[in-house]
Amino acid sequence: MIKQAIIPLAGLGTRLLPLTSVFAKELLPINGRPGIEFILDECIEAGIKEVIFIISKKKEMIKKYFFNDSYYKKIIKKKNDIRIKNEYKKILKYKKMIKFVYQNKPLGTGDAVLKTKKFIRDKFFLMLLPDDLIIKKNCSKSMIKIHNKYQSSVMASMKVSKKSVSRWGIYKLGKKINKYNFNIKDVIEKPSVLKAPSNQAVIGRYILPKKIFSKLHNQKPGKGGEIHITDAIQSLINENNKFIAHNFSGKYLDCGSMNGYIKSNLEIAKL
Numbered sequence: 001m002i003k004q005a006i007i008p009l010a011g012l013g014t015r016l017l018p019l020t021s022v023f024a025k026e027l028l029p030i031n032g033r034p035g036i037e038f039i040l041d042e043c044i045e046a047g048i049k050e051v052i053f054i055i056s057k058k059k060e061m062i063k064k065y066f067f068n069d070s071y072y073k074k075i076i077k078k079k080n081d082i083r084i085k086n087e088y089k090k091i092l093k094y095k096k097m098i099k100f101v102y103q104n105k106p107l108g109t110g111d112a113v114l115k116t117k118k119f120i121r122d123k124f125f126l127m128l129l130p131d132d133l134i135i136k137k138n139c140s141k142s143m144i145k146i147h148n149k150y151q152s153s154v155m156a157s158m159k160v161s162k163k164s165v166s167r168w169g170i171y172k173l174g175k176k177i178n179k180y181n182f183n184i185k186d187v188i189e190k191p192s193v194l195k196a197p198s199n200q201a202v203i204g205r206y207i208l209p210k211k212i213f214s215k216l217h218n219q220k221p222g223k224g225g226e227i228h229i230t231d232a233i234q235s236l237i238n239e240n241n242k243f244i245a246h247n248f249s250g251k252y253l254d255c256g257s258m259n260g261y262i263k264s265n266l267e268i269a270k271l
Helices: 035-045 057-066 069-079 082-097 109-114 139-150 162-167 212-218 229-238 258-269
Strands: 004-008 050-055 098-102 124-128 132-135 153-159 169-176 181-189 200-209 243-247 251-254
Touching: 004 035, 004 109, 035 082, 035 124, 035 132, 035 139, 050 057, 057 082, 057 098, 069 082, 082 098, 109 212, 109 229, 124 139, 132 200, 132 258, 139 153, 139 200, 139 243, 153 181, 153 229, 181 229, 200 229, 212 229, 229 243, 251 258
Parallel strands: 004 050, 004 124, 050 098, 153 243
Antiparallel strands: 124 200, 132 251, 153 200, 169 181, 169 200, 181 243
């Protein structure tokens, strides 16, 4: 069973400037709630018991958000407001399941994952990228069902426009398992339009094997001088480790850009 999740949160959020010059993007409100809470709720509904946040010293406000007990206690004592009490109870629920590790140099998602090595207990774990919200159906829960059936790694998949493939990790798909799931032959980080093997992109949900840490430990920086998780995944695929691309049925929202953030607020307001 998948019981642990990791969430990389150390990124600078430059696509959301100027908001992120003073505020962590994961705490920006989406229809009145910090975006990170939607990710945590997805984890809880999927059966996750522990979540590891990877933050940097510049993102300490994320930790303060969940560990600001004295503030809430003073306000509740003064105002005795039921809404504030309920908000505090919700935060206490989240707080019980969260651990923090630090990535103070922006060396890529692979480097962020490596920081969690000593905390991962089981053979597989879930990773969620906070810029990617998937609403209307719990993608992590669906992926865990696939993992339990095939005992393999699983990654979320979605068709993107051919013109935009250089923004994503792109799959070369192998044998079809069923309508929604395919074996993965290769995954390439941000290929050019001419070199992309398909227009099936990696979306920010991964079930990864613990053995990926040994690959990340020895991995050299790739594009942009960063350690890419897709390069480590490709190394495992080359050694015949099974990875499944799961074409999820929920609705994808990109919260990492200004246009996407605005659209996400409008979409979630409709729910």
